Amino acid sequence: MDSTAGILQHSQRLRYEALSSFATDLNKAISFKDIGDALTAHAKYIIDTYLLRICHTHQGETWCFEVSRGVCSIFRPRNNAIRKFELGVLANGLPVSYSVADGPIDVLKRTAFNDPKILYVRALPVCYFEDQSIIITTAAKEAVSHVDLDFKFLRSIADLAANKLLQLELVQEIKKNNKELKRKNQQITRLNRDLEKTVVTRTAEVTAANQELLTLFYRTSHDFRAPLANIMGLANLAKLVTDDENALDLFDKCEQVVHKLDGMLSKLNVLSTYSYETQVAEVDFKQILRELKAKYQSRLDDVGGRLVFDVHLTEKHVCNTHTYINIFDNLIENSLTFHKGGLLVQIYLFSFKGNLVIKFSDNGQGIPPRVIGKIYDMYYRGHSESTGSGLGLYVVRRLVKSLGGEIYVQSKLKQYTYFFIKVPLKQPA
Structure with a gap:
């Protein structure tokens, strides 16, 4: 008894060590392949399995990891029998076990689990928050009686894998957003560059137009003042050649209007850059x-x-x-x-x-x-x-x-x- 207990104790210690090593490798993982490599290296020491399948779903996106014969396949599942089996297990929410000794496992036909060497299959569903779930399925070459500790190890593998997969998804989302942000920043930079060119062009056009208007403004007001001066001279000359009071009064009023108009032109002329040195x-x-x-x-x-x-x-x-x-x-x-x-x-x-x-x-x-x-x-x-x-x-x-x-x-x-x-x-x- 003491020898048997010692063997079991040693076996459990090895399983925990393997689980610890698995967690360490997962912590270093930066890709799905790294997760697959960690599963390949350590899962067989944690749980007695001939074939291991982890199916992870988060926000409608599903990835599968299948470990068999020292190789891990990573892919997105299609609507096949094993996926239907997993969805049924997830809907039920309870662990499921099958043994060939009880009869053929029809639900696993035309799947990787339909192997003559496989005599025993068990599946554990785990649901998380934010539409995240994982189903971990193992197959053995002999019927084994599973105990609570086995499911605890399966749950630990599931939790560690789910957390790392969620982390990688977030990293990919950040990279995608950064790439999109970089693209938009480049687009904004191009737009700003084009806008700056447009502003420079429009500013030059407006400056030229304003300069042209100021020139026209100055010359027009200057040209108007010349005939006004002539009118003033004629009015003063007319005063010398007539004694008619009505005519003189009209000339005085004409002179007042001309003075007023000349004053307005003088004010407008002040606004021109050409009005004085x-x-x-x-x-x-x-x-x-x-x-x-x-x-x-x-x-x-x-x-x-x-x-x-x-x-x-x-x-x-x-x-x-x-x-x-x-x-x-x-x-x-x-x-x-x-x-x-x-x-x-x-x-x-x-x-x-x-x-x-x-x-x-x-x-x-x-x-x-x-x-x-x-x-x-x-x-x-x-x-x-x-x-x-x-x-x-x-x-x-x-x-x-x-x-x-x-x-x-x-x-x-x-x-x-x-x-x-x-x-x-x-x-x-």
């Missing part, structure tokens, strides 16, 4: 504001208005002087257009954190809240009685933007309007 120099703001004050002094006197300014700059500002002339000119004219009695225009310039800050204010009519968002629109007039061209503030903002600056407005109806302009003191070269 682009040479830069240190901007003398005091001189600019003195000259503009002299220009508008008569209109200020007519409405009882005043213009005061103060300049405090801690560093030089090199820029195109004409840009600031036009900014201040349009703001002052805008204040005079929407004036009220006792108009006061105040202009303060100072440096703050590397910026030139301009605070322009007046105590005129103010801007209604409902229209304050539209005041920079081209040809927008605040109300129907406005005599302006609707271009002044549009021109101002365009010029401020061209300097890399920002303009803000605050206003209270019938009380005040403040414009705040911030421009970098150091302009890009």
Whole structure:
């Protein structure tokens, strides 16, 4: 008895060692072939088998491993008898055993198990989560009485194989997704490259078109001003050759219309890159504001208005002087257009954190809240009685933007309007 018990104990130890070696080889496996090699090398020491078949199904995809005579075949099963047998075992959910001594095993005909040497067949179904199952079937050349320990070994083989197969499927899925992702990234790269080329082409076309429009814009406005000057000259000449008061009144009104039209063309001309030379120099703001004050002094006197300014700059500002002339000119004219009695225009310039800050204010009519968002629109007039061209503030903002600056407005109806302009003191070269 002691000798028999010792032999059984030694046999069980060998089986566990074989199972441990099988688990180690599976852990190293990186392909289905590696799994087949591990089964071929160790399964015969774990369980007494002449033919071993493992059928694994996960999310509708099935793979089979058949180990016989030291060779493992790996394939996808077709709708054959053994597959029907396995599906029946899986549906039943219980281990199944067959012995030739009980009669022919009809369900295994026309399968690898239909071998004269096979006298005993047993199958163990195991179901896992996520539509994963495995059926492990063994065949022996002699009828053996299976015990619970045999099924535990079969279950261990099934669990180890199922886990590794699931891992390899996930790895393959990741590789497939990575390959697809790489393909899509390459496609996106090509599309971006084509898009960049398209953007460059379209940008060049738009730039050329804008340049052409600016050229046309400048030349057209310039050409219009020449006949206007002729009309002004003819009107002045006509005043010298007639004393008719009605005719003189008509010439005066004609002169006013021509002046207004000439002023509009001058504003439009400012927006053209050809309107003046682009040479830069240190901007003398005091001189600019003195000259503009002299220009508008008569209109200020007519409405009882005043213009005061103060300049405090801690560093030089090199820029195109004409840009600031036009900014201040349009703001002052805008204040005079929407004036009220006792108009006061105040202009303060100072440096703050590397910026030139301009605070322009007046105590005129103010801007209604409902229209304050539209005041920079081209040809927008605040109300129907406005005599302006609707271009002044549009021109101002365009010029401020061209300097890399920002303009803000605050206003209270019938009380005040403040414009705040911030421009970098150091302009890009």
